[in-house]
Each structure stands twice: as C-alpha cells, then as structure tokens.
Amino acid sequence: MARSSLKDYQEKRDFKRTPEPAGGRGPAAAAPIFVIQKHAARHLHYDFRLEVDGVLKSWAIPKGPSTNPRDKRLAVPTEDHPLSYAGFEGVIPEGEYGGGTVLVWDTGIYRNLTEKKGEAIPMGQAVAHGHVKVWLEGSKLRGGYALTRFKTGKDESWLLVKADDDEADPHRNPVADEPQSVLTGRTIEEVSSEQ
Numbered sequence: 001m002a003r004s005s006l007k008d009y010q011e012k013r014d015f016k017r018t019p020e021p022a023g024g025r026g027p028a029a030a031a032p033i034f035v036i037q038k039h040a041a042r043h044l045h046y047d048f049r050l051e052v053d054g055v056l057k058s059w060a061i062p063k064g065p066s067t068n069p070r071d072k073r074l075a076v077p078t079e080d081h082p083l084s085y086a087g088f089e090g091v092i093p094e095g096e097y098g099g100g101t102v103l104v105w106d107t108g109i110y111r112n113l114t115e116k117k118g119e120a121i122p123m124g125q126a127v128a129h130g131h132v133k134v135w136l137e138g139s140k141l142r143g144g145y146a147l148t149r150f151k152t153g154k155d156e157s158w159l160l161v162k163a164d165d166d167e168a169d170p171h172r173n174p175v176a177d178e179p180q181s182v183l184t185g186r187t188i189e190e191v192s193s194e195q
Contacts, residue, residue, distance in 0.1 A: 005055050008079035012097040021084040031109040032123070034136055035086040036065060038179070040188050041100035046175070048075060048160065050110065050134065052123040055080040059158055064105075064175035065141060069168050075147060075158040089181060089191055101192040103181040108138035130158075139182040140174050143167025 006023060015022045032051040039047050039060075046064040049056035059075035066073055089103045113133040114126040126132045130149030136142055144163030149156060162168055179187055186194070 005053075005080045006082055009081055012079065018092050018096045021082055021088060023082045023084065031111070033083075033086055033107065034110045034134070034138065035107040036105045036138075036141070037088070038064075038103050038105040038181075038188055039098065039100060040102075040192070041092075041098050046105060047078070047102075049081060049086065050123070050132070051083060051086075052127055054083070056083060056085055057123075057127055059147070059160070061160060065145070065160060065162075067141070067143075067162055067168060067172045067174060068170040069162045069164040070170065071162065073160040075160045077156060077158060087183065089183060089186075091192055101188050103186060103188055103191050104183045105179075106138045106140040106182055108136060108141075110137065111135040113144060133163075140178055141167075 013022075034051065035049045035056070037047045037049070039045055043062065046061045047058055048061050048065065049058045058078045058081050060078050061073050061075050063073055086107060087104065091101050092099045111134065112120070112123050112126070113135055114121040114123070114131065115133075121129070123132070132147040133144065134147075135144050143165045144167070146161050146163065147158050148161070149158045151157075181187075181191070184191075
C-alpha cells in the first residue's frame, strides 16, 4: 500500500535534480511520527504530515498551525510522502515541483484519539472518513488537534484546529516567534543560503 500511494509523489519529481528522498522508511520509531515542515515555495506555508499506513499523509497549511483553539487553519491535502521525508531539510531547485526551501519546523510522535461511538478508529480509516483526532508530542506543539474534511465545490479541504486542553495557549504564536528548525536550529534563510 505504501509503495502505490507514493506514485503521485514520485511522478511529480525528478530525483536527478531534487535532493528530496525518493522513498524509504526513515528511522524506526516506537510510535507513529508527525512532522511539520516550513516550506518557502511560491507561497510560504507549513506542511503537516502524519505517519499513516507506512507513508506520511500530508496537508499544506498556509498560515501554519496555531495553539489557539479558536483558530481554524485551512489544511489543503497534498500527495503522500515517504517516511524518510520527515528529516528532509534543503532547497528544492527552482522549476521542480514545490521548488523552494524546506526546514523541519517541528517533529515528534503522536497518538491517535479518533473514535466513533466510543470505539477507536484506525488512522487510515479516520483519514478516509474525513475526521482525525490526534495528540501531538512535539518540540513546539503538544496536545490535541483535530483535522476535519469539508468540500468546497469539487475541491476537498480540511481544517486543523487545536483542542481546548492544557496545552492550548491563545496568547502564543509559535509560527511567528519560533521560526527555527528543531533539527538544526537554522532559519529558512540560513537553510537557503547554506545550499
């Protein structure tokens, strides 16, 4: 399943030109991982990725995640990425799909909190049904988050919302105040200039 779901990812990229990983599992983790990558492409956005069924299910979040439960962040689904992408930082060449600079803004493990009628729903089914609840254990983001799908005409979009729990903080702005990579401490400008 993971191999076939990466077809879109692989067809959109020329791996002779881009430093992005062509595939691979990445380091083994005791629990499923999440990663949020800051991506300075045509428009700056944040790619929110959850390990699901051997791949990273991915959404582009134009404004980035929030710690305020009142904020509803648009999350546009993108193609599945390989697990090895979770550690990718670098510059995708201009003219390539997603051209621009990428850094790992946050990463960690997560727990699936998705339920229906009191029964746990596997993540693959939760994504397919359009409603996902997770508990993030990251360096910058912690606590509950929900992703909910909605339709706008023919297009499919989602909303990412912080749960109102002990980790919520309406006065914190991690996107503006914590711009550095959690892996290297570099800013997006530093990653770009060091390539």
